[in-house]
Amino acid sequence: MAILEIRNVTRRFASLKAVDDVSLSIEAGEFFTLLGPSGCGKTTLLRLIAGFDEPDDGALFLDGAPLAGIPPEKRPVHTVFQSYALFPHLSVAHNIAFPLRMAGQNDEQIRQLLKETLELVHLADKAQHFPHELSGGQKQRVALARGLINKPRLLLLDEPLGALDAKLREQMEGELIALQREVGITFVFVTHSQQEALALSHRIAVMNCGRIEQVDCPEQIYGFPKNRFVADFIGTINLLPVEVREASHGRLRLAVDGLGEIIAAPAAGLKTGERGSFALRPEQVRVAAAGGHHEIPELHNHFHGRVRDFLYLGDVTVYKLELDNGVLIEALLANSAPGRAKFFEIGDTVSVGWRCDAGVYLRD
Amino acid sequence: MTKRGLRGDLTRWLVSLPPTVFLLVFFLAPTLIMVTASFQNPGEFGGLAPLFAEGQARLTLETYRFFFGDWIYAEIFLRSFLVAGATTLICLIFAYPLALTIAASPKRHRDLLVLLVILPFASNFLIRVYAWIILLGPAGLLYTPIAVIAGMVYVHLPFMILPLYTNLEKHDPTLLEAAQDLGAGAWTRFWRVTWPLSLPGIWSGTALVFIPVLGMFAIPELLGGTGDILIGNLIKEQFLESRDWPLGSTLSLLLTLAVLALAALSAWAASPRRQRS
Ligand SMILES: Nc1ncnc2c1ncn2[C@@H]1O[C@H](COP(=O)(O)OP(=O)(O)OP(=O)(O)O)[C@@H](O)[C@H]1O
């Protein structure tokens, strides 16, 4: 049974629907991420779960029991705030032990749990320090420890890594995954960084304007976005305007405007003649020198193009290619040969192709 | 030291020079004069007898002997501290909810509410105390200790509200949410988060109320009975009526020392080292 069930929840602020008819079910032990652009309602949804706010419509259930009317202090749900919200007048140890005190545990239990938890987050030597004496990463760990120590049913994390610099964020991502695996507590994690979401989550819910656009595991979200919004929001993607030519017999033929026909992975419920976009990831595009023996005619989807521009990123180089119909697409090539920045020059004519099962057709 | 550091130091010195001089001339010097005066003899017609006469310094411990020789002074001191303590406590009890309310109200209303708190300052202090005579008279409370404390609380309340409000207004509301999220009910949130974080505001408010009340003479004179004399009255009497400046100086000096001792004691009690353990 799902640990948290969100059923048709709506929250309005005046005329704005900050959360709009959201239904989700989160499984026990899951690392679940709410991903979406700023202002899409992630925090609002989290506050509904924590109990700081009540939905206008719909209901939430924790372990099958309705949450309506239960105040935050009575919900076995803890939050890690983006600003950490550590108590400045309490030492690290007292901050972390706070929920245990509130739960009325005795000193012996508190001492034991505190010791374990401090070790879990590598803060044993900082127990007597005060929050203003800690670095950003250490504050982050105190906030995590404080949220975890009392073994809540759910831990809500509202952009907990947002205030950290890139290097530290990467390190904390690793620690978060390990921590979640170790304690086995269900995490509901909020972020607007698709990278963070893909790296950390078991499942991701992509939100936009208060609605859930897609809920899936990271590979599905990245590989098979359900609509333009998800495709655009997660990573980079090439969108080619197309018309459906044939959608039957486990076969999908699409006509790319001004270019020709391509074969794509079949999808259900498509009608011949309807229009949409064909979405293709840059790393799925293969590029070879035109006319050379590396040309890729073995791929059915195969065209000519011209290198317009490229961007050297160290590990990979991104090429901007203009196809014959004038559409620009991006291709990403790994720089596996050391010291080599690029395979092609600007202006080179190249052969461009991709596999028949690469990319997805999206309705407009 | 770097050039910039040197220049910074110089600037700091120049900026802090005028206030330093001011304090030296108008605070330190009078205090020293007061200390000296407390050891001098009273003049024949009031004031002070000359410090030097016939080539010798004329100093005496007479006033101190006088002070410690009569219980009445200790009693007045004690009573003054009790009145000051009670006034401070009542001010705190009244001011805290008010300051909390102002700090919690929408931003656009706050300035107006603060203005209302300090509005009484716009009219003369004595007139406001006289108004209390009219208020308390019919109630039969005039010339009682209650009247004195009521007047003291009324006059000093803003000095408690303002530092408290300034402190409470800066509190991060997410701290309360965090406490609630982690299982703290309304009372616990107050005692574990709001109260400890407001201690600096409470200390400033306490200092701003307690110390002036100790020196206040107008209110006991106007609202209190003959038995409600406080140190302030006593000191004022020495300078204006009995013209015994040495005794007046001694009383002032002892009052200052008592307040300093109290401040040191409370600073020690509130030191972070003690809170940590
Ligand atoms: N208390 C409130 N009153 C009015 N409008 C609100 C309130 N809280 C949120 N909103 C609005 O609801 C929408 C969603 O806000 P929310 O804070 O949930 O976004 P978010 O996804 O967390 O964004 P971010 O990534 O920037 O934190 C926003 O348009 C916001 O202005």
Ligand SMILES: [Mg+2]
């Ligand atoms: Mg937010």
